[in-house]
Amino acid sequence: MPPASGIYVDGEWVESSTGETTGVEDPATGETVGEIHVASASDAERAIEAAVGAQAEWAATPGPERGAILRRTGELLAERKDGVAETLTREEGKTLAEASGEVQRAVDIFHYYGEKAREIGGTVKAASSSEKRLRTEKEPLGTVSLITPWNYPIAIPAWKLAPALATGNTAVLKPATVAPGPSRAIVECLAEAGLPAGVANYVTGSGSELGPVLTEHEDVDGVSFTGSTVVGTGVYQSAAADMKRVQCEMGGKNPTVVAPSADFEAAVEAVGAGAFGVTGQACTACSRAVVHEDVYDEFVSAVADYAESLTVGSGLDDVDMGPHVTADELESTLEYVDIARDEGATLVTGGGRPSDDDAAAGHFVEPTVFADVESDMRIAREEVFGPVLAVIEVSDLDEAIAVANDVEFGLSASIFTQDLSETHAFTDRVEAGVAKVNEKTTGLELHVPFGGYKGSSTNTYREQGDAAIDFFTSTKTVYLNY
Structure with missing residues (x-):
């Protein structure tokens, strides 16, 4: 069994402050195939602090430069595709063919947002005066918390992380503890691709321990969650209490x-x-x-x-x-x-x-x-x-x-x-x-909005495509008189 995987804070893989680890089980055999560190609330706070510290410089990094790192991340992930797919199958249980397809989806997402980073901007509008210019600009929210489930343990982290980083945000990712390996591979590839320290941070552990910090911390500007309707409703209510931007995608029937x-x-x-x-x-x-x-x-x-x-x-x-x-x-x-x-x-x-x-x-x-x-x-x-x-x-x-x-x-x-x-x-x-x-209910195109009605979503912002860009940015209107 490989050594326990640590948490990633401010550009370094470190042990959690608790010193505790928990096993990751192969659902087909019951065999323990890995261990992860169990992070504490203070670890989540350290990760948020690192993200906040890195945010201004990352936001000031030109979009094409951010995009180049995302594209390189996709390339590195593609090189590791077979190994990551096997890890996904051993931890989550889906067939190797399904796992391989999911890893490819993550690769495609990073390539897509690597290119989208070049065109994130605003619009020019006609002004009421000939000596005035009127335009909009998209700015990053700041620091965001990303909470992801076990059932798509690499695709969903990818479709949250990639647009968040493309738009100049810094992030703290908390994956599900039962299948953490695939999302760890994303963070490893981001680091190897040259992502500056603190821009993306990674904590593993109990949702009841880490969730309140990730959703309620005063320095968190946005929260994106995917999971059950019961948990998602609690996340939304917790995060929205101080007017954070929140996006929750939840259950279906x-x-x-x-x-x-x-x-x-x-x-x-x-x-x-x-x-x-x-x-x-x-x-x-x-x-x-x-x-x-x-x-x-x-x-x-x-x-x-x-x-x-x-x-x-x-x-x-x-x-x-x-x-x-x-x-x-x-x-x-x-x-x-x-x-x-x-x-x-x-x-x-x-x-x-x-x-x-x-x-x-x-x-x-x-x-x-x-x-x-x-x-x-x-x-x-x-x-x-x-x-x-x-x-x-x-x-x-x-x-x-x-x-x-x-x-x-x-x-x-x-x-x-x-x-x-x-x-x-x-x-x-x-x-x-x-x-x-004339198509099955599963399967999604990565460049169009995804989200639900009623109890399937908070009905705030959609994910994927340009909709993800909208969620992770604020719009500023600029009036320029001369």
Whole structure:
């Protein structure tokens, strides 16, 4: 096992002040694959102080120079892609193919914002006088706290860190403790690329210990969080108490509507991939298939066949689906299976742990499909965060959209149809921040805004693309008379 990973403060890897470490477990085997230092509140304060101290010089660094460091970071990350992907699989559990794709996503994000740093500026507007010039400028917020989850342990840190640094902010990143290795690789690459000391800092440890400092500290100017709705709501309320800028992306209960005119095989493939890809541990995972009665029975049979065709095992092997990240996540999914049965839903396939001996040590669960689900059942309303699909029968598009909207979340939603009128009705009326047509609910383009409605987001600022630039900057209007 490698030595314990320290925290990164003011350009140095150091031990935490507590001297405590905690293990990182491979969810497929139960083996301890690493250790991290458990930072204290005082460590988080030191990291913020370092970021504040570095902020003025970093903000004054020309955008192209900042961008060059980000591009070099992407290049270094690409060189380490295979090793980082393996670390991601060993810590988080997703398949090696999924992990490799996620690392590539992080590479692409750093390349994208490396180029965006060249064009961060403002606008020129017509003034009311011939001897006046009127323009806007974008300025960095200052120092920002970035709190990221375990389910995309390199992509999400990348899409927060890269725009924050591109716009001249300094940052303190706190990743989830169960899968910290991939985000550590980002920080290592940033340092090797020439990022000045203090600009990016990295602390690992308990959210209950570090969270209040990162969200409430008077020198923190902005907070970006991704995680559960319960925790995100607390983060928002805590950070907004002194008028900090806050952005929280949270849970989902994402539907795919299947109309009678749909390309049936494509719909089955997309729902299956959206429900069971990354073990269903994605905020955009498809957890509800809302299917027209004309194709309902056929769809239930086909998507169950899809689920049964998937191989489950260690992500390092040639499998289709890896384990849950922790025993608690596995137990939560199994509890929802019991809840669905008790409520009267029909278990079509899955619902338990794989029976083979190789799976005994890991947090494995079978891809699961429930039919005869009513929209008021908990299995249709609450975020399971596992490979469990609820199939709901509807009689027309109006009912399908009503069912799709009848939850507290509104992150991603899709429809499969060949009817243009249905396409427009769905995208106009569905209550989701991401609306897709003939495409799975998961998967995002990195240059367009991402975020949700209702309980899926604080509905303040979006992430990714130009929206991230907007979040991490303040606008100054300049009146120049001469």
